[in-house]
Amino acid sequence: MKKAVLEHDTREAARELLGYYLCRETEEGLVTGRIVETEAYLYKNDPACHASRGKTRRNAAMFGPAGTAYVYFIYGNYYCFNVVTGKVGSGEAVLIRAVEPVEGLGLMQKRRGAGCAQKNLASGPGKLCQAFAIDKSLNGHDLSRSPLYLMANSQLPGDLVIKATPRVGVSSGQDKQLRFIIEGNKFLSR
DNA sequence: GTTAAGATCTGCT
DNA sequence: GCAGATCTTAACG
Numbered sequence: 001m002k003k004a005v006l007e008h009d010t011r012e013a014a015r016e017l018l019g020y021y022l023c024r025e026t027e028e029g030l031v032t033g034r035i036v037e038t039e040a041y042l043y044k045n046d047p048a049c050h051a052s053r054g055k056t057r058r059n060a061a062m063f064g065p066a067g068t069a070y071v072y073f074i075y076g077n078y079y080c081f082n083v084v085t086g087k088v089g090s091g092e093a094v095l096i097r098a099v100e101p102v103e104g105l106g107l108m109q110k111r112r113g114a115g116c117a118q119k120n121l122a123s124g125p126g127k128l129c130q131a132f133a134i135d136k137s138l139n140g141h142d143l144s145r146s147p148l149y150l151m152a153n154s155q156l157p158g159d160l161v162i163k164a165t166p167r168v169g170v171s172s173g174q175d176k177q178l179r180f181i182i183e184g185n186k187f188l189s190r
Numbered sequence: 191g192t193t194a195a196g197a198t199c200t201g202c203t
Numbered sequence: 204g205c206a207g208a209t210c211t212t213a214a215c216g
């Protein structure tokens with residue numbers, strides 16, 4: 001994980017993280033996935049960002065050092081997983097919205113429900129957290145270490161097309177192109 | 191102490 | 204395609 005990229009610019013980081021592997025170790029085994037969809041949340045001029053109204057108990061992890069996890073609970077049922085970016089205290093992060101399942105498909109299926117189609121295992125923020133068993137105990141975790149870490153992928157295909165679109169599910173700041181996807185990938189949330 | 195809203199998903203039509 | 208579930212968090216009194 002190149003920490004310098006994460007610290008430098010949140011938008012750059014969101015694009016850089018596409019294609020990275022997300023790895024999760026538990027007693028049950030290892031699951032990994034390739035990141036195919038991200039969203040940037042900025043501190044400045046971004047009302048959709050949790051940190052836009054200052055530091056609170058929930059978003060404290062967002063103000064930590066780049067490369068740590070920010071996990072929060074939403075809609076009574078689901079977790080969302082972010083990678084903190086920017087310098088300490090900047091309050092920016094990248095939301096991981098979807099991954100392409102790579103290893104541990106059986107374990108993901110067990111967590112998401114037997115018979116769950118592969119393309120539905122982690123194609124959304126809430127689904128991803130279920131498949132990877134991510135909960136608030138990982139809030140603030142250092143993502144360069146076990147049991148949850150990021151890994152650069154040196155074998156990306158050369159014809160990869162990265163596209164920016166408006167963000168999904170936010171009620172404000174929709175004019176901004178801060179969602180990044182691997183175009184044409186089958187495992188996007190939409 | 192009380193209330194309204196939310197970076198979503200699933201099931202049913 | 205659309206409405207409901209569900210509960211934590213934060214703002215307000």
